[in-house]
Amino acid sequence: MSDFLEVLSNYDIAGAYWVNLKLTFFAALFAFMLGTFLAMMRISPIASLRMAGAGYVNLVRNTPLTIVMASGILVLWPQLGLQFSDDFATNFFWLAVLALTIYHASFVTESIRSGVNTVPVGQAEAARAIGLSFLPAARLVILPQAFRGAIAPLGNTLIALIKNSTVAAAASVPEVSVMMRTMIENDANYVVPIFLTIAVGFVIIVVPVGLITTYLSRRLAVSR
Amino acid sequence: MSAQAVLFDSPGPKGRRNIAVGNVVGTVFVLGVLAWVIVQMAEKEQFDPAKWAVMVEADTWEFYFLPGLQNTLIAAAYAIVLAMIFGLLFGVGRLASNALIRGFCSVIVEFFRAVPVLIMMIAGWFIAALVLNVPPEDAPLFGVIVGLTLYNGSVIAELVRSGVHGLAKGQGEAALAIGMTRGQSLRSIELPQALIAMLPSLISQFVVILKDTALGYIITYPELLRSARLIGSNAPFPILQAFFVAAVMFIVINIVLSFAAGRLARRIGGRSGAAGKQAPGVGITTGMAGVADTRGEATGS
Numbered sequence: 001m002s003d004f005l006e007v008l009s010n011y012d013i014a015g016a017y018w019v020n021l022k023l024t025f026f027a028a029l030f031a032f033m034l035g036t037f038l039a040m041m042r043i044s045p046i047a048s049l050r051m052a053g054a055g056y057v058n059l060v061r062n063t064p065l066t067i068v069m070a071s072g073i074l075v076l077w078p079q080l081g082l083q084f085s086d087d088f089a090t091n092f093f094w095l096a097v098l099a100l101t102i103y104h105a106s107f108v109t110e111s112i113r114s115g116v117n118t119v120p121v122g123q124a125e126a127a128r129a130i131g132l133s134f135l136p137a138a139r140l141v142i143l144p145q146a147f148r149g150a151i152a153p154l155g156n157t158l159i160a161l162i163k164n165s166t167v168a169a170a171a172s173v174p175e176v177s178v179m180m181r182t183m184i185e186n187d188a189n190y191v192v193p194i195f196l197t198i199a200v201g202f203v204i205i206v207v208p209v210g211l212i213t214t215y216l217s218r219r220l221a222v223s224r
Numbered sequence: 225m226s227a228q229a230v231l232f233d234s235p236g237p238k239g240r241r242n243i244a245v246g247n248v249v250g251t252v253f254v255l256g257v258l259a260w261v262i263v264q265m266a267e268k269e270q271f272d273p274a275k276w277a278v279m280v281e282a283d284t285w286e287f288y289f290l291p292g293l294q295n296t297l298i299a300a301a302y303a304i305v306l307a308m309i310f311g312l313l314f315g316v317g318r319l320a321s322n323a324l325i326r327g328f329c330s331v332i333v334e335f336f337r338a339v340p341v342l343i344m345m346i347a348g349w350f351i352a353a354l355v356l357n358v359p360p361e362d363a364p365l366f367g368v369i370v371g372l373t374l375y376n377g378s379v380i381a382e383l384v385r386s387g388v389h390g391l392a393k394g395q396g397e398a399a400l401a402i403g404m405t406r407g408q409s410l411r412s413i414e415l416p417q418a419l420i421a422m423l424p425s426l427i428s429q430f431v432v433i434l435k436d437t438a439l440g441y442i443i444t445y446p447e448l449l450r451s452a453r454l455i456g457s458n459a460p461f462p463i464l465q466a467f468f469v470a471a472v473m474f475i476v477i478n479i480v481l482s483f484a485a486g487r488l489a490r491r492i493g494g495r496s497g498a499a500g501k502q503a504p505g506v507g508i509t510t511g512m513a514g515v516a517d518t519r520g521e522a523t524g525s
Contacts, residue, residue, distance in 0.1 A: 064438030
């Protein structure tokens with residue numbers, strides 16, 4: 001046991017987790033903005049925007065994240081010349097954030113749309129009855145309730161995003177899964193304890209997020 | 225798309241004109257974005273005919289795409305079967321009347337749901353190679369199957385549990401009333417109904433499994449994405465084109481599966497009431513509605 005602790009002390013595990021959390025933070029922020037925009041498109045009266053939104057969601061949701069991620073560093077950067085920074089590590093980090101954003105925005109869109117589905121039809125009818133047109137009705141009546149109804153699925157999306165930040169390994173970002181691989185390659189005797197250590201780290205991060213979003217979704221639910 | 229229009233009234237002449245204008249602006253906007261992408265690609269010589277020609281050569285398919293697709297499907301098939309077994313065992317375990325079994329199954333399920341699939345794949349890969357002495361060429365497949373089985377098995381266990389909980393209470397009570405034990409009631413009354421009710425969600429989960437096989441790319445399993453990568457590393461380096469073809473293959477298979485799930489949800493919806501049930505809301509409900517609820521859960525990579 002003490003040998004294993006010595007092995008652990010050779011690695012900056014907290015630093016690797018910190019990279020995952022940074023990836024998650026920025027990707028969650030951007031995916032939420034893009035996802036809200038796409039959700040608005042999907043419920044708007046304008047058919048062309050609706051179709052564009054649906055097309056985005058259906059294409060992206062059915063593409064493996066690994067393809068999106070690998071495309072970032074093998075296509076977008078070298079082939080199409082998209083560069084965020086001259087520094088390799090920084091560039092890879094933001095390409096990974098971009099891939100996570102593109103992928104998870106589709107799930108955010110669907111979460112918000114399912115939130116919109118929790119708002120009773122009567123609300124929209126009432127909004128119309130007092131003379132609100134689409135945008136004011138969406139902004140003042142539907143969306144505030146929809147976001148509260150969407151907390152649980154958004155929480156699931158956030159949890160998936162936290163876990164999927166490990167896929168940044170495909171974009172050469174030095175996060176937890178890369179570190180775990182290095183650890184096992186150097187200290188092959190401890191493969192199971194190393195796995196359990198890394199896994200427990202995720203349990204510690206993910207379980208509270210699940211509990212908090214479940215609590216919030218109950219607490220903030222519009223009682224009907 | 226016809227059963228919507230609750231967010232906005234059926235428009236009058238002015239509204240129709242506004243929507244028509246919006247439609248044109250929207251179309252121009254979307255086409256503009258697409259055109260910009262195409263121009264950017266053209267400038268970087270991505271429409272070089274030589275690069276696309278590689279995609280339709282017989283050799284490319286015979287030696288790269290088809291073996292890659294085959295490996296993807298093999299891994300997915302193993303994982304689907306094993307995850308179903310895992311899910312049924314632990315799902316029923318979480319419903320057991322014995323608190324010890326219930327607690328054990330709950331801990332296992334919650335644990336494997338919280339750990340990223342990739343982490344389990346890497347662990348499975350190394351455990352196979354270092355501990356179990358699996359031949360090095362088989363270790364990546366082993367890792368992929370382990371990761372997918374444990375994660376998706378746990379999700380399926382939750383599906384089983386919620387499927388049984390979603391049944392009308394009378395079902396279990398009636399079984400007990402005619403003298404069945406709790407186990408018999410589960411096995412011959414509740415599970416069969418729950419399984420039918422959860423079929424659409426199960427298929428959505430199979431889509432997740434198929435998509436996640438692409439994580440095998442990271443642990444050197446020669447699946448579809450890795451084959452595409454290999455094609456791209458040969459002159460004239462058609463990496464974008466190869467990824468494009470691989471992505472299209474994934475998308476087509478998954479959309480067909482999702483479509484099947486949607487159809488099933490609608491067919492079953494009338495019968496059991498447990499699946500595809502959805503509160504009437506404001507949103508535009510297209511075909512995927514019944515599946516959409518469970519997809520929140522199924523946001524794997």
